[in-house]
Amino acid sequence: MDNQYLLDFYKIAFLSIKQKITAGKANLAKPVLLLSIFDAIEDGTVTGNRVLYNAVKPVYEKKLAEYQSDATPLKYPFYHMQSDGFWKLEWKTGIPAIPATPSDKFLRDNLAYASFDNALWDILQGKGARDFYREALVNYYKMK
Numbered sequence: 001m002d003n004q005y006l007l008d009f010y011k012i013a014f015l016s017i018k019q020k021i022t023a024g025k026a027n028l029a030k031p032v033l034l035l036s037i038f039d040a041i042e043d044g045t046v047t048g049n050r051v052l053y054n055a056v057k058p059v060y061e062k063k064l065a066e067y068q069s070d071a072t073p074l075k076y077p078f079y080h081m082q083s084d085g086f087w088k089l090e091w092k093t094g095i096p097a098i099p100a101t102p103s104d105k106f107l108r109d110n111l112a113y114a115s116f117d118n119a120l121w122d123i124l125q126g127k128g129a130r131d132f133y134r135e136a137l138v139n140y141y142k143m144k
Contacts, residue, residue, distance in 0.1 A: 003123075006120075006123060007123065007129060007132060010120050010123065011132070011133060011136050013085060014133060015136060016084075017081070018030075018083060018084060027068070028064070028067050028068050028141060029077040030077045030081055030084070031137045031143065032063050032067055032077075033081065034137060035063055035138075036059040037051055038130045039063070041124055041125075041130065045059065049115045049116060049118065049121040050090075050113040050114075051116075053074070053078060053107055053113075053114070057074050060077075061074070067143050073104065074104075075101075075102060075103065075104050075107055078107065078114060079101070079102050079107065082114075086116055086117045087114060087115075088115050088116075089111060090111070090112045090113050090114065090115060091111060091112060092110055092111065092112045093110075096110045
């Protein structure tokens with residue numbers, strides 16, 4: 001497996017993501033987005049550390065329905081995960097004037113792709129690492 005210190009560093013980052021809490025219950029959109037991306041890496045939908053919004057959307061929507069009844073549009077976790085430190089948004093033409101909460105159309109029109117830190121991307125190329133993170137997310141966020 002990969003460098004244990006980096007594995008642990010990103011595990012802590014994944015288990016420390018900011019989540020919306022409603023009526024005392026955490027929204028699982030960000031953990032589900034991560035799980036969806038792991039699946040998309042495995043099936044070749046996500047390559048080259050370029051997570052395309054429209055490519056991951058059907059995987060995310062299907063997986064989210066498995067874990068929570070409230071549908072959270074992809075635009076929320078996809079955009080807001082940048083505040084968690086390991087996720088970057090790459091805009092088509094510099095950083096546009098971003099509304100408080102970007103719409104689906106705004107992201108499709110202005111966002112080139114999202115990416116992980118390069119070190120994390122390298123780690124995610126290993127199935128063992130993806131499984132390690134998948135298990136950590138499912139257990140920590142009680143997604144069984």
